[in-house]
Amino acid sequence: MDKRQQPINTAFRLFYQNGIHAVGINQILKESGIAKKTLYHHFTSKEQLLLAVLEYRDQVFLEWFSGYIQKAEPGLPALEAIFDALDDWFNNRAEELMDFQGCFFINTCAEFGDISHQAHQRCAQHKKRIEELVREQVDRLPMTSGHQELTETICQLKEGAIVQAHIQGDLGAAKRSRRLLKALQVSLDIM
Amino acid sequence: MDKRQQPINTAFRLFYQNGIHAVGINQILKESGIAKKTLYHHFTSKEQLLLAVLEYRDQVFLEWFSGYIQKAEPGLPALEAIFDALDDWFNNRAEELMDFQGCFFINTCAEFGDISHQAHQRCAQHKKRIEELVREQVDRLPMTSGHQELTETICQLKEGAIVQAHIQGDLGAAKRSRRLLKALQVSLDIM
DNA sequence: TTCGGGGTAGACAGATTGGTCTACTTGGCT
């Protein structure tokens, strides 16, 4: 019954399913069941609401994501678990995240393309946080160098899988990235 | 002076810079300099205009992209050239493609998330065409199997690089994917 | 020479947008 959280939940669902510009304030109000005055009491504008939605999704996603990493053994198994997580997400086995419709942050950047836009920057921040989680595990690998490179590479594999899964409906995209990581492990003895 | 092409050019520029829902028909008309009647003579709706824009961008991008592949030696060099092309794109050395703002097809799918939507399907088709160009080169490699897997992997590396470059403004994303491809070559002797 | 297709400018319609505001209610703290 948190009157600030209600429109955030509703707005996320509608934004994620239909896009941000395509969803009007009135629809959010109707479906969240709060009054217009209440919404504008908590948020000064649609844009501020969006920022709160990004904040919320960031938190939910990170919590869910880090759960997979922590359940696995630190190091390589944890890195592999990243792609197991993605696989669950793409195949709708992650209830917390709602029906897969791509990455909300990638989608938001598509609508607010300019990197100077606040929403865009908030999305970049989310990706940086994910990168930090990855780095923590990469740093545990028995490598002498190349931690930063490997971290960024894994994140890039993750983005590629998300896009492939969303646009083509390719539900095996996560497993493909996982196999690529394995191939890397075998080839270079970096891990 | 092609009155059908003019609004396509303008609409692409505006859609790409600002998003599709964020751009109104009237703005397209004003900036393309044609009359409303003319637009609705050629296109029955904004959605039909969008489909024509996707068609147009598909053609321009494929032409530009395949140029890089054809200039390189067939096989591995051509595959490396893919990432050289991306690098030029991200760093705005590809004039035909306009200032880099991510992939227009990824961006469009973000706004029309449902895979059953015509615009979304047109985007998937574009990606499939790119995949075909990649496959042609992969098929020339001295591998006994795994062509399909490698083709899809390379496409996924490409999507990852595009997203990373757009969201983080990471202009080295293409080179990172290129290095990963090289690492794969060394490790598995698939090429 | 007439006729029609493609063009122009822009009024217009009806719906919807984000956001403000009035009038009223409810519930908890002092």
Added chain:
DNA sequence: AGCCAAGTAGACCAATCTGTCTACCCCGAA
């Protein structure tokens, strides 16, 4: 008991949205 913050419903505003329509123009083919 009194008060105020937070809530409700929804009228209202100006702007904007997509799409239609009128009225007129130009030019090439029959």
